[in-house]
Amino acid sequence: MSDTDKPRGLRSRAWFNDPSHPDMTALYLERYLNYGISREELQSDRPIIGIAQTGSDLSPCNRHHMVLAERVRDGIREAGGIPIEFPVHPIQETGKRPTAGLDRNLAYLSLVETLYGYPLDGVVLTIGCDKTTPAMLMAAATVDLPAIALSVGPMLNGWHKGERTGSGTIVWKARQMLAAGEIDYTGFVDLVASSAPSTGYCNTMGTATTMNSLAEALGMQLPGSAAIPAPYRQRGEMAWRTGRRIVDMVREDLKPSDIMTRDAFLNAIAVNSAIGGSTNAPIHLAAIARHVGVELSLADWQAVGHDIPLLVNLQPAGEYLGEDYYHAGGVPAVIGQLIGQGLIREDAITANGRTIGDNCRDVAIALPEVIRPFDQPLKERAGFLVMTGNLFDSAIMKTSVISEGFRDRFLRNPADPDAFEGRAIVFDGPEDYHRRIDDPALGITGTDILVIRGCGPVGYPGAAEVVNMRPPSYLVKAGIAELPCLGDGRQSGTSGSPSILNASPEAAAGGNLALLRTYDRVRIDLGKGRVDVQLADGELERRRAELDAAGGYAYPASQTPWQAIQRRDVGQLGTGAILEDAERFQKIDKVFGVPRDSH
Ligand code: FES
Numbered sequence: 001m002s003d004t005d006k007p008r009g010l011r012s013r014a015w016f017n018d019p020s021h022p023d024m025t026a027l028y029l030e031r032y033l034n035y036g037i038s039r040e041e042l043q044s045d046r047p048i049i050g051i052a053q054t055g056s057d058l059s060p061c062n063r064h065h066m067v068l069a070e071r072v073r074d075g076i077r078e079a080g081g082i083p084i085e086f087p088v089h090p091i092q093e094t095g096k097r098p099t100a101g102l103d104r105n106l107a108y109l110s111l112v113e114t115l116y117g118y119p120l121d122g123v124v125l126t127i128g129c130d131k132t133t134p135a136m137l138m139a140a141a142t143v144d145l146p147a148i149a150l151s152v153g154p155m156l157n158g159w160h161k162g163e164r165t166g167s168g169t170i171v172w173k174a175r176q177m178l179a180a181g182e183i184d185y186t187g188f189v190d191l192v193a194s195s196a197p198s199t200g201y202c203n204t205m206g207t208a209t210t211m212n213s214l215a216e217a218l219g220m221q222l223p224g225s226a227a228i229p230a231p232y233r234q235r236g237e238m239a240w241r242t243g244r245r246i247v248d249m250v251r252e253d254l255k256p257s258d259i260m261t262r263d264a265f266l267n268a269i270a271v272n273s274a275i276g277g278s279t280n281a282p283i284h285l286a287a288i289a290r291h292v293g294v295e296l297s298l299a300d301w302q303a304v305g306h307d308i309p310l311l312v313n314l315q316p317a318g319e320y321l322g323e324d325y326y327h328a329g330g331v332p333a334v335i336g337q338l339i340g341q342g343l344i345r346e347d348a349i350t351a352n353g354r355t356i357g358d359n360c361r362d363v364a365i366a367l368p369e370v371i372r373p374f375d376q377p378l379k380e381r382a383g384f385l386v387m388t389g390n391l392f393d394s395a396i397m398k399t400s401v402i403s404e405g406f407r408d409r410f411l412r413n414p415a416d417p418d419a420f421e422g423r424a425i426v427f428d429g430p431e432d433y434h435r436r437i438d439d440p441a442l443g444i445t446g447t448d449i450l451v452i453r454g455c456g457p458v459g460y461p462g463a464a465e466v467v468n469m470r471p472p473s474y475l476v477k478a479g480i481a482e483l484p485c486l487g488d489g490r491q492s493g494t495s496g497s498p499s500i501l502n503a504s505p506e507a508a509a510g511g512n513l514a515l516l517r518t519y520d521r522v523r524i525d526l527g528k529g530r531v532d533v534q535l536a537d538g539e540l541e542r543r544r545a546e547l548d549a550a551g552g553y554a555y556p557a558s559q560t561p562w563q564a565i566q567r568r569d570v571g572q573l574g575t576g577a578i579l580e581d582a583e584r585f586q587k588i589d590k591v592f593g594v595p596r597d598s599h
């Protein structure tokens, strides 16, 4: 055993039990005694386990973690640890304006400070709503303390008039119904509210179910943890098991860098295709990988993910919802199918100390309608297409949501079945889109391409989920429910829109989308993975010079200090949109040891 392999002493004892430093020990110790913890406990060999609490009244998706934390504490105590719960900056996808995307990096920063600067030996990460999962895994990766994630679980299935109504997905449907005059304002709200029947996060395969599934595929949760609905009794049981397990992980010194290896990320990419995961996943996995020091690129998504079929029949790509996913077997059943085809790196170690192969090899599907056997998929080649061209360096497209109607309208040239050309209709941000989309003067037709820009990490700021634009209502009424969309923002994981998104660099960071004009012709070639505006040679350069002379692409001023700081330091969506300077701080607990004394 080399020096770095040896189990280390508890880092919390540098605060609580350093006889060479009685004054500082007393200072650190006394205030943690003031609510009844004893000196005997804090100076024992019991690990101090943080419970990073993302639930609050402001964060309803994760609020149930406030209840689950009691069972986590029970588990920690039972295994001989001491639980210390603390709050994490709230990130509520549906509540935060201008976008929760802005807060992922802020929560990351504050959690790094908390994990590194306080007497913690390990941590339970309470994941759930979209950005809470990547924010916490990114911070755990940077500090590299033993860490385990606990999903809060999806809401129960939503129902309306005998049909399942899924989070987010119902909003896109309700928008079309409103545009077509089938429902009014009250009908709209009632229909959408039916999709949120209980505590928990989005019950569709949106970004939350995606990222919670991927946290399990990465090995950072106990097997089977991701899919249990929030109100189910099994969720409380999993909280207790997770609390017990983290204490042993501290004793084994099993850290995020041991679990989140390149093999683990490639497994997560494969699982993302099979579940029909959100287009936010490449952004978040890139961010986590960079903070843990693993090489991962969009090319890996194309190479590993693109050819894997869609197995999970959840909305928006399919029919079912979170409860069905759980009863069908959840993530272990999906991974079991992929292992059968040799598509999982089976030796990747997971939070329970076993390999992912041992955890999932023999797990069978319980409901084959919900999780399909590998040889009866919902769709072949369900991964993302990685695109490039003369408007951006990288973007992705979720081809699994392309409908038959869309294919008939756009991909109908038998000589060139993967390509089409259309006129660009360009909007600068969602306000511009909402103001003009129904204006007949724009003359939008059923073969146009809707483009939105100014929506990336810098331009918005935070990258908004707006690259899923509905066509003008006169086209919806005529039966055209979708047009191709293109943009430098993100797309909600619950949307089924055929969109090319996450375009990097964004218009506000020098990307050529800033140069596109309404009625320019754009060629999209899904076979070659290219998007190109059809302009005469030199025209892009001429427009660039003109834009530069006018002061560059304009976007709204920062409204808060954090917006300004994020804009200054953030990278692009194609490489995770992390705070670029943060990447060099890796494994800081090992590299720097505990921070210097406070007094
Ligand atoms: Fe929180 Fe979807 S809004 S999980």
Ligand code: MG
Pocket: 093, 130, 207, 465, 492, 493
């Ligand atoms: Mg969203």
